[in-house]
Amino acid sequence: MNEELTKLIYDNEKLIYSFMKDYNKYIDKEDLYQVGVIGLINAYKNYKEEKGVKFSTYAYLYIQGEIKKYIRENRTFKINKDVNVLCNQIKKAKNILEQKLMKEPSIKDLAEFLELTESQIEFALGIQQPVKSAEKPIMNDGKEVTLYDVISSNENVSNIDIICLKEELSKLNSHDKRILQERYYNGRTQSEVANILGISQVKVSREEKKVLQKLRNNMVA
Known part of the structure; x- marks a missing residue:
């Protein structure tokens, strides 16, 4: 890896770790980090300033997209006990909130009810059903x-x-x-x-x- 890419990764590691914190309980940390780096490098290769978007914003979305893509499409990681517990909690919460709200609860509703982040809810739902x-x-x-x-x-x-x-x-x-x-x-x-x-x-x-x-x-x- 050349010096430019090494510096890029070093300067943006906090951005990668900010995504990892919601998922590293369920997926291997090293795998997540590597996927985040792939997203960061892809952002670097495709970034242009013509639209006036900051690189941090651009990279944030690329890293987020790469990690969510990995979760959706790569089922090689082990679905551990914590993931199953989380999915069951969400299923029960959906049933409770549907009766309480008289409508299908949003991700925000579920996150607030379970005192979790929206990313954690999205992760669990993504395990069960791919997102377009x-x-x-x-x-x-x-x-x-x-x-x-x-x-x-x-x-x-x-x-x-x-x-x-x-x-x-x-x-x-x-x-x-x-x-x-x-x-x-x-x-x-x-x-x-x-x-x-x-x-x-x-x-x-x-x-x-x-x-x-x-x-x-x-x-x-």
């Missing part, structure tokens, strides 16, 4: 699209465009995130989302259009 990304096609109104397709007319989507989209998504409030998650990650219809959230289909449609327009405006700003 902003770049993965879904069926929407009979057409195969990605979330990026919906908010952009640009046919040449670059890595940095996706990173910028993810950064803007992270700024949304939990309600707006939930609508997009159900519509573009879980592929639900507006009527299905309305039933989950306990609001009308018309309101879902109006709020979805509003948040998509907000993303469009921020992406071109």
Whole structure:
């Protein structure tokens, strides 16, 4: 490894460790660290300043993405007793909160109820069910699209465009995130989302259009 990459890793180790703390109870620390380094190096190779995104923000999302990809796709790590306990706790919490809230609880709801981080909840849910990304096609109104397709007319989507989209998504409030998650990650219809959230289909449609327009405006700003 050359000096430049060695310095890069040394300067950004805290960023890698910040992700590891939520998962190292369940997955080998060395494996997590290596995956985080891969994400950091990929960020370094693809980073451009043209969009005005700070490298730390860019790297953060790459490291996060690489670790979550590892959790979703690489089942070589042992699902230990702690993971099984966590999954069972979440299952029970979902049942309790569904009755209490009269709707499907969000990741934030589960995290607050169990006094865990949202990353830990996402990890456990990811073990049980893969999560679709902003770049993965879904069926929407009979057409195969990605979330990026919906908010952009640009046919040449670059890595940095996706990173910028993810950064803007992270700024949304939990309600707006939930609508997009159900519509573009879980592929639900507006009527299905309305039933989950306990609001009308018309309101879902109006709020979805509003948040998509907000993303469009921020992406071109």
